[in-house]
Amino acid sequence: MIQEHKRRFLKVLVAKMEKNGTDPQELVKAVSNLEGDIRESYSEDLVPWILPSIRADLLLLENQVPYLLLQTLLTTSRLVTCLNKIAFKFFNYSLSKPEAFWGKHYGLDEAKHLLDLIRTTFFPVPSQGSIEDKIPSQGRIEDKIPSQGSIEDNCLTIFCCSARKSGSKSSFNDAGPPSFVLSAKNLHLRGIKFELKKNTDSILDISYSKGVLQIPPVVMDGFMASFILKCVAFEQLHADSSNHLTSYAAFMACLINEESDAVFLKERRILEDYYGTSDGVSQFYKNIGNEVAFDINKSHLAKVFEGLNEYTSKGFHVYCAEFVHTHFDSPWTFASSFAALLLLMFAALQVFFAAYSYFRPT
Known part of the structure; x- marks a missing residue:
């Protein structure tokens, strides 16, 4: 579009010059004499500030090219460098992972495209060889579609986590499938201890045991927010993929229900916010959970959901924790x-x- 305007304005300029008796070739000669100075005003190299935009565009779902095609092009070009190594090096500027982390994923060869490749590197290492839902079996298509009676029972809608009232007690069931959990501050109010999980290199490696919830640190910035959105969209689109990032988004949407919940996690160094404001983080998870559903029983966080619900829904420790926080929480x-x-x-x-x-x- 802008090129058309350039040509139109050039024609107007030339017409006025000819009307005044000036030869348009004089413009060409004048610009030719300044060619060296003009080229010094422009960079022939790719400017650094454009790289984050390129990385974000390369991970857009609509921009994905089959991984097999990329691998074929690289093999045909007879370059020795591994495709995974090239991709990891390029995206590491935004993800900031150590070389040892990427080295463990050089052998990945089952990705559908670049987005799926980077998404797979986020899977917790212990789960890659143990959980069955990492890459579901390629059976009949009927096996991948839940029965009509099980959809409502087994699927958790993230929207419910973010839209519900934090103090609602009706969300807990003594029996049945895992349900969503309370917000971070309300879990803390009911006796859950939040700890920073350090011995992991995956933000998805969330664990719970005996009243202690361990969450890996996450740097929340524009790239990470965009990446989570794209991964959730990918997992919703592909029925044969795992729901790791959707599970993570669902869990965080439950925890960060309000701005105070984001501040609570930041105080415990679990959340490092470069996204803007604490309210921006809470709004992000509320928006990402707009009617996005997944099978919670196949989630790698199913036990975490179940354990938190069981601990906070009953027991004398819940009343003790509420009493302490109510009467002794501040000086x-x-x-x-x-x-x-x-x-x-x-x-x-x-x-x-x-x-x-x-x-x-x-």
Whole structure:
């Protein structure tokens, strides 16, 4: 479009020059004399600021080229360099992973395209050889479609996590499939301890055990937000793919229900926010979970959902944790609770001595 305007304006300029009796070739000569200075004003190399945009565009779902085609082109060109190594080196500027991390994934050869290749590197290492839903078996198509009666029971809609009220107690069931969990602050209110998981190189490697939820650190920036969106779209489109990133987005959408939840995770160094504001992060997960569904029973986080629901839905520890957080969560509430306790003790002593003096007069 802009090229058409350039030609039109050039014709207008030439017409005015000819009308004034000026030869248009004088323009050519004038520009030719300045060619060296003009070229120095432009970079022949690719400017660094454009690279993040190129990386983002290469991972767009509509821009994906079959991995087999890329591999064939590389083999035909007789270049020794591994295709995975080239891709990992290019995208590492945005992902910032150590060389040892990428080295473990040089052998990946089952990716559909570049987006699937980078997505696969996010899978937790222990799960790659153990869980069955990493790459489902290529059986009959009927086997991949859940029965009509199981869709409502087994599928979790992420929208429910982000749209519900954080304090809702009706979301817990004593029986049945795993359900969504409370927000981060409400889980903490009910006795869940949040810990930063350090011994992992995957943000998806979330674990839960005996009231302790371990979450790997995640750097939330524009690239990561865009990458998660694209992976969720890919997993929704391909029925034969795993739902690792969708599961992660669902879980984080439950945890980060409000801006205060994002601040809570940032204080524990679980969330490193370069996305903008804490409210921006919470809005991102609310938006990404707009009616996106997945089979939670095939999720690598199914046990985490189930464990958190079981721990926070019943038990004496829940009431103890709520009592402690209600009355001793801050210095002011502690001081007021302590003062109330002292007044209660003094009142009890006063009643005791009044009764004692009545029944045992001196």
